[in-house]
Amino acid sequence: MSDPNQISFAVSFLCSAFAACFAEFCTIPLDTAKVRLQLQKKVGVDDGVGLPKYKGMLSTIKTIAREEGVSALWKGIVPGLHRQCLYGGLRIGLYDPVKTFLVGSAFVGEVPIYHMILAALLTGALAITIANPTDLVKVRLQSEGHLPSGVPRRYSGAIDAYLTILKQEGIGALWTGLGPNIARNAIINAAELASYDKVKRTILKIPGFMDNVYTHLLAGLGAGLFAVFIGSPVDVVKSRMMGDSTYKNTFDCFLKTLLNEGFLAFYKGFLPNFGRVGAWNVIMFLTFEQAKRFLRG
Secondary structure, eight states: OOOHHHHHHHHHHHHHHHHHHHHHHHHHHHHHHHHHHHHOOOOOTTSOOOSOSOOSHHHHHHHHHHHHOGGGGGTTHHHHHHHIIIIIHHHHHTHHHHHHHHHOTTOOSOOOHHHHHHHHHHHHHHHHHHHHHHHHHHHHHHTGGGSOTTOOOSOSSHHHHHHHHHHHHOGGGGGTTHHHHHHHHHHHHIIIIIHHHHHHHHHHTSTTOOSSHHHHHHHHHHHHHHHHHHHHHHHHHHHHHHHOTTOOSHHHHHHHHHHHHOGGGGGTTHHHHHHHHHHHHHHHHHHHHHHHHHHHO
16 A cells, blocks of 8 residues: 555645646746846946836836737746746645654644744755756746847757757756755745745634635735745845856845845845735645645545
């Protein structure tokens, strides 16, 4: 007979991978807008250029669609789906087993919040270490439209991007930005999963609330909001490290951004980031909960 824990992990992995891929497909236009805003440098009075090209979420989406076509909003969707299948499946699929391991299989009662946070930090770090190449290629493809007019595009698609990076930069380049990416995804994973877990448990204690779509919706929104507040600074550094090779390392990127553009630069693209992460969390958790019920009967 199969190990029940293995069955539980397999079901959780399949559900979370499917839910994460579905949420990614629905929200990647918002992610593309977020990346463009984060890569956009602050315009100085002596730069000899006009106003910033991108000014907000809706304006950025309209500009990309008008100048590059609607399909450009889904640039990076292939590596994005690769990423979510690996990263989404592992970080969520491993969360409950790791949480159980930390408290012990004999533990009875509500799991302490610090164990939830630690479990999510560990699974987020492990999952993104494996999925970093897919994240790198996604950001590179999304930033293609950020190149000056007339400059030839570097990649024709996701597979070409993987192969070109391997050929021109070496296998280690696929893990460019791993440091800030681990920091970002471990932190955001902790913010998302631990807060979703805690908010959901708290809501279910309120008379009249049940484990249904409405509860999942509220918990997903709470998880998304908390994740964006916590993760925006490392998200900006990660996007710049992956989309711009002029930075020497994570600290160099952080310092130059802070000195040249100020602290608020770390919250560039906050609204599209919240729109994206909030919508992503709602779609993902709703899909995840329904898929889990379907597979478990």
